[in-house]
Amino acid sequence: MLMVFTLVSQLLLFAYRPDGCTGRGLNKGGIGAEEGKEYKAVEATYNADYLKSNRLLGALPVEEFEHLQPHLETVTLEVKDFLYERDVPIEHVYFPIDCVTSVMAQMKDGRMVEVGTIGKEGMDGLPVFLGAQTAPLTSFCQVPGDAARMAADALRSEIGPGDRLHELLHRFTEATLVFAAQSSACNRLHSVEQRCSRWILHTHDRVGKDEFHLTQEFLSQMLGVRRASVSEVASALQGEGLISYWRGNLRILDRSGLEAVACECHGVITKEFDRLLDSGA
């Protein structure tokens, strides 16, 4: 089943080529070259502490976590493994441990724009919590790593009101809403350079490393712009000494410099996440 996701979606992801490449990329990403690929649902020798690296799971009272633990399994996600696709029933929810996932709105013509990024601070699969059976949006792995996953039915049946996780997911939902809202306005009002810097900062917060893999092609799809635009912006940022970027390896050199280039949206979103997830209201 997940196999199907991977194949169909690799095709989708590459079907839209903003740089106007011909079939070359399509073949690469398409079924032909990916036939041997297998979705690695590794049941790692997980332990409680590892699962609790996810901040939602880590914030649970002992007995609540122990109640959920039998329903959790560790899976390893590779870049562009698809978790959800629009109108397809949701089978699992994912609590990222050290991976990062992207939620994408996708148009009929195949063009996509990222509308959410989820790391260890959250859970991918909110629609299950909110009462939907099928996914309204597409989601895939952006930065590889592990996640704790749980069957959608388990989430529905095991989490009730009054549970700590129920409250935490409410707050995470609120933060996600603010993220989407701010992104919407940001897409309307801010330049490619600002949005690109914001995206790098946001991902930097989530991967927890100063260096990660990221091609311009990939980033251009996240931002919904041409790859050439990303190239221009990346050159500028590199010229100012804020990042180093070479063949898909991005390294943040000057984070505060990046923050100065980025729009206010990163700060607004970060503040909102901290406010809702760390402490009180």
Place this chain on the structure above:
Amino acid sequence: MLMVFTLVSQLLLFAYRPDGCTGRGLNKGGIGAEEGKEYKAVEATYNADYLKSNRLLGALPVEEFEHLQPHLETVTLEVKDFLYERDVPIEHVYFPIDCVTSVMAQMKDGRMVEVGTIGKEGMDGLPVFLGAQTAPLTSFCQVPGDAARMAADALRSEIGPGDRLHELLHRFTEATLVFAAQSSACNRLHSVEQRCSRWILHTHDRVGKDEFHLTQEFLSQMLGVRRASVSEVASALQGEGLISYWRGNLRILDRSGLEAVACECHGVITKEFDRLLDSGA
């Protein structure tokens, strides 16, 4: 208290003038001319059926509605009455009866973009339900009319898990998320004419009338574009016989024609709302 909202916010709404007008408009919307304005919190002679015009309230089982009814009061909202402002504590939630409210993301420089529209199918004030104390976004009345309102504390204390309203608000939250996500992508990928048509359709769905008041200035702020752009688009739509638009009075003449001009986003959002709020998953 609500008085303060009105005054401060009128100022905010007019502080950004995309058409580059000078202080003229500012004075009009500012404190000077609005001093005599009063927020009409009319306690109408409401009855259950009237309150139940709101689809969320209307979908409740009898006993649940009767349990909530003592906490509900009818208020009349005028255009640009502000319901929420960022970082200000939320005192009430609003169930629109025949008004429509807009949720706006607003930047430091005063520029705004609409990120949500709420009519009788929903509730304004989701952050309360989701555990926030203060508003993360600005919200004001877009189409005047009545709403049932409830103290935020009442919503927090009277609605528990297992209640029908709890489930309905979950689904409404999901629909709102999809709205924000699709809007975000739409803002990135579609033209002003497409987005403008989409906005008109969306509002048409919510007001339930073929004619409503809407200045180009107002619409330009919703869309986050110049008023001049709205003027150009409106002329085009009028030329094609899809709408008539004269001095703030908009009339929809050819709805299916509008749908053809608009992007797919309106259909996607509408489908999602229907799916989540009308029937099953």
Place this chain on the structure above:
DNA sequence: TGTACACCGTACGGTAGCGTACACAAAGGC
């Protein structure tokens, strides 16, 4: 060692939408 291919820098014409400005007609207060 060659040769595919992934990834990137750069260029060039085209255009949607911007900021700004101005004039004009209808609405409304005095």
Place this chain on the structure above:
DNA sequence: GCCTTTGTGTACGCTACCGTACGGTGTACA
């Protein structure tokens, strides 16, 4: 009936970004 305000149409130069294209340089694999 005048005068201010509100709402609108239109224009002009400008800029960011688009679609497209092509060549160059590393990396992987035979």
